[in-house]
Amino acid sequence: MPEQFILIPGRTSTQGTTLNEGKYTDGYVNETGTLQMNAEDMQRLGIADGESVRVWNDFGEVTVPVTTARKDELPSGLLFISYGDKSSRLMGGETHGSGMPDSKGLDVWLEKSGES
Numbered sequence: 645m646p647e648q649f650i651l652i653p654g655r656t657s658t659q660g661t662t663l664n665e666g667k668y669t670d671g672y673v674n675e676t677g678t679l680q681m682n683a684e685d686m687q688r689l690g691i692a693d694g695e696s697v698r699v700w701n702d703f704g705e706v707t708v709p710v711t712t713a714r715k716d717e718l719p720s721g722l723l724f725i726s727y728g729d730k731s732s733r734l735m736g737g738e739t740h741g742s743g744m745p746d747s748k749g750l751d752v753w754l755e756k757s758g759e760s
Contacts, residue, residue, distance in 0.1 A: 645755070646753045646754060646755040647685075647689065647753070647754055647755070648751065648752070648753055648754075649685075649721060649722065649723045649752055649753075649754050650721060650722050650723070650749055650750065650751060650752070651699065651722075651723045651724070651725065651731075651734060651749075651750040651751075651752045652722060652723070652724050652749060652750075653724070653725050653726065653727050653731035653734075653735075653750070654724065654726065654727065655726065655727055656675060656726050672728075675726050675728075676725070676726045676727065676728025676729065676730060676731070677708055677709070677725075677728065677729070677730050678708060678709050678710070678711050678725070678726075679697060679699065679708045679709070679710050679711070679723055679724070679725045680710075680711055680712075680713035680717075680718055680723065680724040680725065681697075681710050681711070681712065681713060681718070681723055681724075682712075682713055682715070682718050682719060682720045682721070682722065683712045683713070683715060684720050685720050685721070686710065686712060689754075689756060690756065691710055691756055693710065693711055693712055694709055694710070694711070695709065695710055695756065695757075696708065696709050696710070696756075696757040696758075697709075697710050697754050697755065697756055697757050698754070698755050698756075698757045699723070699734065699752050699753070699754050700734075700752065700753050701734055701750060701751060701752045701753065702736075703733070703734055703735060703736045704733035704734050704735075705733070705734075706730045706733050706734065707757050708725070708730055723752065723754065734750055734752060735750065
């Protein structure tokens, strides 16, 4: 059964390092395409590290692997993914005149995917 979460895309130091090597390297693609989730949320939903989840909202949908976030970095109910192709699919086009679409605090639904 799907559950609602808040997704917070952002930048990571690993993303910055791998960007220097190129956006199509395995490191960069992995960093921008892996969702971080609170361990308690993962346990409650029966999701293990490396399993895939489907995340969606009114703007789009992605299926991504999950990794456990450090407890002190990501409280229950929040999800994190690095800025990139996957996170962009969940952002709307409204920029409120800033040139940057809303990219923080995105309401999303999540469920375990049949993909691995």
